[in-house]
Amino acid sequence: MDHFQYREGILHAEDVPIPTIAAAIGTPFYCYSTATMTRHYNVLAGSLDGTGAKICYAVKANSNQAVIRTMADLGAGADVISGGELQRALAAGVSPDDVVFAGPGKTRGELAQALAAGIYQFNVESEPELRALSAVAVEMGKIAPVSIRVNPDVDAGTHEKITTGRKQNKFGIPIDRAGEVFDLGAALPGVAMLGVAVHIGSQITDLAPFEESFDRALRLIDELRAAGHDIRRCNLGGGLGIPYGGETPPSPADYGRMVKRLTANRQLDLVLEPGRVLVGNAGILVASVIHEKHEGRRFIIIDAAMNDLIRPAMYDSWHEIIPVAEAAADAAFSDADIVGPICESGDTLAKGRAMPPLAPNDLIAVRSAGAYGAVMASTYNSRPLVAEVMVHGDQFAVIRPRQSIEDLIARDQPPAWLQPGSG
Ligand SMILES: *Cc1c(COP(=O)(O)O)cnc(C)c1O
Numbered sequence: 001m002d003h004f005q006y007r008e009g010i011l012h013a014e015d016v017p018i019p020t021i022a023a024a025i026g027t028p029f030y031c032y033s034t035a036t037m038t039r040h041y042n043v044l045a046g047s048l049d050g051t052g053a054k055i056c057y058a059v060k061a062n063s064n065q066a067v068i069r070t071m072a073d074l075g076a077g078a079d080v081i082s083g084g085e086l087q088r089a090l091a092a093g094v095s096p097d098d099v100v101f102a103g104p105g106k107t108r109g110e111l112a113q114a115l116a117a118g119i120y121q122f123n124v125e126s127e128p129e130l131r132a133l134s135a136v137a138v139e140m141g142k143i144a145p146v147s148i149r150v151n152p153d154v155d156a157g158t159h160e161k162i163t164t165g166r167k168q169n170k171f172g173i174p175i176d177r178a179g180e181v182f183d184l185g186a187a188l189p190g191v192a193m194l195g196v197a198v199h200i201g202s203q204i205t206d207l208a209p210f211e212e213s214f215d216r217a218l219r220l221i222d223e224l225r226a227a228g229h230d231i232r233r234c235n236l237g238g239g240l241g242i243p244y245g246g247e248t249p250p251s252p253a254d255y256g257r258m259v260k261r262l263t264a265n266r267q268l269d270l271v272l273e274p275g276r277v278l279v280g281n282a283g284i285l286v287a288s289v290i291h292e293k294h295e296g297r298r299f300i301i302i303d304a305a306m307n308d309l310i311r312p313a314m315y316d317s318w319h320e321i322i323p324v325a326e327a328a329a330d331a332a333f334s335d336a337d338i339v340g341p342i343c344e345s346g347d348t349l350a351k352g353r354a355m356p357p358l359a360p361n362d363l364i365a366v367r368s369a370g371a372y373g374a375v376m377a378s379t380y381n382s383r384p385l386v387a388e389v390m391v392h393g394d395q396f397a398v399i400r401p402r403q404s405i406e407d408l409i410a411r412d413q414p415p416a417w418l419q420p421g422s423g
Helices: 018-025 034-047 065-074 083-091 108-117 127-140 175-187 207-226 252-263 276-282 311-315 405-410
Strands: 004-007 010-013 029-033 054-058 077-080 099-101 121-124 144-151 191-197 233-235 269-272 283-295 297-302 321-323 334-339 348-355 363-366 387-392 395-400
Touching: 010 018, 010 029, 018 029, 018 283, 018 363, 018 387, 018 395, 029 034, 029 276, 034 054, 034 065, 034 252, 034 276, 034 387, 054 065, 065 077, 065 083, 065 387, 065 395, 077 083, 083 099, 083 108, 099 108, 108 127, 121 127, 121 191, 121 233, 127 144, 127 175, 127 191, 144 175, 144 207, 144 233, 175 191, 175 207, 191 207, 207 233, 207 252, 276 283, 297 348, 311 348, 321 348
Parallel strands: 029 387, 054 077, 054 269, 077 099, 099 121, 121 144, 144 191, 191 233, 233 269, 297 334
Antiparallel strands: 004 010, 029 283, 283 297, 283 363, 321 363, 334 348, 387 395
16 A cells, blocks of 8 residues: 555645656656655554564665655664665664664774764674674774674575575575674674574565564574573674565564564564665656657657666566556557667666557656665766655655766766877
């Protein structure tokens, strides 16, 4: 359920007609719905009611300050993967005590930054990282709270680029080596070995791999406790999928019930790191039709491209694409490829979609673009980053202005020997 619906034939974000935003700021733009984010957060939090779980929003899904702040106001902490994301989360008002820091390649600078901030937990992914964290913490006179991210060798059944819990993936410490690493951590100064973390991938549409990985993590915790380690925390990661098209991901209610069943009476402080499930369906990408081209195939060429939304090119993702002006019941639909202006064939947002007749400047919306959309954008083909807008009831605000081409060019610094007039 989201808040992008037709009203009298015009797509609205909550109470705001999409054409009103397009008229004010042009296209393309991302548009996020506060009510949808709020609903998704509350449904997930409700499903975990009574567990005391900390919900740390995975900032990488959408790191706009307005989005992080919306999540923080709802009670979410932050899961960050870089020093930059840590800074963004803190700038948005997330308390350091609600921040977990994951990722397989934290630099010493990033470890020091997070220690200085006083974050809740480091999810440590390797032995060298554990040793580095210990050394940095000792230098700073701090004790780093640590969970070890284990790799449970579970196939999440998702796209190969976003599966992270197989033993051939770069993430975490193999679960059968975890005991040794906890023993090492217990002997190292500057680190407190508090918990076990798992995260097996993203856009997971089946409950079984979650359950298998949680079960393995919990059995490990039993073993570690039996061996004398004082394990208090379990970090269950993110990865819950969303319906882009025909998928039927587990409901947050079923997910929550499973988490409760597995963790009941275990005296564990739980952390979850959801990203996509909170914001994915809370955003759309709005674009204008430039023109159509009919050469055997029907191509609808729009002003948004793979640099603005890379998911179809990168992950073969399917996004629903709809006209902003609802098609008439008797409109003559025909199959079309919906493509951007970039000079490569990968710049195809959708293939063979039944679309109504469209004219230049007609608006279309790419649905489910709130996660891994704007954050993965680039300026390829010297296309400035698009605007982002947030809607709240009948209000909308630009939460990131469209970049200008001048901004983009000004970042280049030709060396002195190439200055105009220097030859
Ligand atoms: C990406 C990531 C998440 C969030 O994944 P979603 O599929 O967006 O829920 C959570 N934890 C870690 C460690 C991640 O890398």
